[in-house]
Amino acid sequence: MAGRLQGKVALVTGAGSGIGRATALAFAREGARVVVADAEAAAGEATVARIREEGGEAAFVRVDVTRAEQVAAMVAQAVQRYGRLDCAHNNAGILGQPFQPLTDCSEEAWERLMAVNLKGVWLCLKYEIPQMVRQGGGAIVNTASTAGLVGSAAFPLYAASKHGVIGLTRSAALQFAGAGVRINAVCPGTTRTSMLAQIVQADPRFEAATRARHPLGRLAEPEEVAAAVVWLCSDAASFVTGHALAVDGGLLAQ
Numbered sequence: 001m002a003g004r005l006q007g008k009v010a011l012v013t014g015a016g017s018g019i020g021r022a023t024a025l026a027f028a029r030e031g032a033r034v035v036v037a038d039a040e041a042a043a044g045e046a047t048v049a050r051i052r053e054e055g056g057e058a059a060f061v062r063v064d065v066t067r068a069e070q071v072a073a074m075v076a077q078a079v080q081r082y083g084r085l086d087c088a089h090n091n092a093g094i095l096g097q098p099f100q101p102l103t104d105c106s107e108e109a110w111e112r113l114m115a116v117n118l119k120g121v122w123l124c125l126k127y128e129i130p131q132m133v134r135q136g137g138g139a140i141v142n143t144a145s146t147a148g149l150v151g152s153a154a155f156p157l158y159a160a161s162k163h164g165v166i167g168l169t170r171s172a173a174l175q176f177a178g179a180g181v182r183i184n185a186v187c188p189g190t191t192r193t194s195m196l197a198q199i200v201q202a203d204p205r206f207e208a209a210t211r212a213r214h215p216l217g218r219l220a221e222p223e224e225v226a227a228a229v230v231w232l233c234s235d236a237a238s239f240v241t242g243h244a245l246a247v248d249g250g251l252l253a254q
């Protein structure tokens, strides 16, 4: 059976780890040629190696999503190598210092978090969309969070950045719907990645507490978030744009 993304070219940022790696692998399994983008070369190359082991096609591009010239070059390299860009998962993100009252956060911490999580997504949209418009369409998914839909006492600046990602997603979807570019966000609940490990390091009680808050009684696997991203990028979601899809085990249904 042909994959749902057969013949497509897909790009994933933050593809060296966690949710981004799972999406890159899932895109490849659906038949897409994948541009694996990450700030960490060894991690990104490891994702490419995994895809090739499975018989898929992928290439690594090093990118710091906070740098406009690097994001422009990432999109240009994808098009140079594979001829087009059909799907993009703008997923690179950082957590910042967990459990810090916002009154104690530094200006530098604010600027770094907004640069990666919010400006990074905007820069990706800025350079991906014109390519998709030239081709007559495309599909983009930005990684927000459940902390983009409700406030978070544990991660206040992070929550602000992810609310921004959802605002940007909805606005971009409105601006480019007429050009055939669908733009959505995925909002994962707590997912078992190195970001979770970072939180658990700060407070070992976090994992059991957050598991208990998710009605399905467990945390998300990165592959479960990737499955939603693949669906949003596929033709099965052809009438879905401007949506923020919670993949959260029922967390926000409460």
Ligand SMILES: NC(=O)c1ccc[n+]([C@@H]2O[C@H](COP(=O)([O-])OP(=O)(O)OC[C@H]3O[C@@H](n4cnc5c(N)ncnc54)[C@H](O)[C@@H]3O)[C@@H](O)[C@H]2O)c1
Residues within 6 Å of the ligand: 013, 014, 015, 016, 017, 018, 019, 020, 037, 038, 039, 040, 043, 063, 064, 065, 066, 091, 092, 093, 094, 095, 116, 120, 143, 144, 145, 146, 187, 188, 189, 190, 191, 192, 193, 194, 195, 196
């Ligand atoms: N893990 C969770 O519980 C969870 C929940 C909701 C949302 N998210 C979001 O999912 C996304 C992926 O996170 P994850 O949990 O897979 O974390 P992760 O730390 O496993 O992966 C993040 C990846 O992004 C890369 N990255 C970081 N800064 C970058 C930059 N400036 N430029 C390019 N790449 C950069 C890292 O090198 C890493 O490979 C993030 O946007 C995160 O906020 C995670």
